[in-house]
Amino acid sequence: MTARVGVVTFPGSLDDGDAARAVRIAGAEPVRLWHGEAELHGVDAVVLPGGFSYGDYLRCGAIARFAPVMEKIIDAAGAGLPVLGICNGFQILCEAHLLPGALTRNQHLHFRNRDQILRIETTGTAWTNTFQPGQEVLIPVKNGEGCYVADPATLDELEAQGRVVARYVGGNPNGSQRDIAAITNQAGNVVGIMPHPEHAVEALTGPSLDGLGFFTSVLKHLVGTPA
Incomplete structure (x- = not known):
């Protein structure tokens, strides 16, 4: 049976269509989820896409964290549902306390849009x-508030537990502490990444x-997960 991967649309989401396309290219069925509906429609995994949810008012992701759909996602993630947060989705995961730390204004105070080399540090996650x-890997990055920060104890814990998923290589585009580009929760089913893997799935664009590996990884994970 084809895996069904939900892609959430918030007001201000920009990359939900791209994420759905990446899911389809990977071989799964994308299922569009609406922020205002507290229903996951039986999906096997969820992607929180990039953009500017609710206009990024207050803080990036601070309002989206309270969307009705997030109530279901938070509960399901705690039960093992694979969840990938990309850029604004990463910010939402931190605001929802599914991941530690926060994403703040780029240290240089400029928006960064460039192709970025990442080093994959952890392969024991669903993604x-x-x-x-x-x-x-070469993945586009585009953010104005992508600087990952956490207190020293949290950073040390992430390192010790192998929860730093990816780091920036060849220059840090936003000043993230310890060059962190992506992290995971302890269970490995929730991953937040600031760069945009959904924009590196086709040779044309x-x-x-x-x-593509992030999306094929979750399909491999789901095959190995008992029903």
């Missing part, structure tokens, strides 16, 4: 199991096909 440890 990175098709990569090799230390593999370098992406700088590489490296982003």
Whole structure:
């Protein structure tokens, strides 16, 4: 049976269509989920896409965290549902306390839009199991508030538990502490990533096909997950 991956649309989402396309290219069925509906429609995984949910008023992701659909996602993630938050989705995951830390204004106070090399540090997650440890991938980054910060104890804990999923290589585009580009929760089913893997899934439009691995990884994970 084809896996069904939900893609949430919030007011201000920009990359929900791209995320749905990436899911389809990976071989799954994308299911569009609406922010105002507290229903996941039986999906096997969820993607929180990039953009500016609710206009990024208050803080990025601060309002989206209270959307009706997030109530269901928070509960389901706690029960093991794979959830990937991309850019604004990463910010929402932090605001929802599904991931630690926060994403703040880029240190240089400029928006960054460029192709970025990442090093995959952790392959034991639902979203990175098709990569090799230390593999370098080329993924676009585009953010104004992508600087990952956390207190020293949290950063040390992430390092010690192997929960830093990816780091920036060849220059840090936003000043993120310890060059962190992506992290995971303890269970490995929730991943937040600031760069945009959904924009690196086709030769025609992406700088590489490296982003596809995030979406094929969750399909591999779901095959190995008992019903």
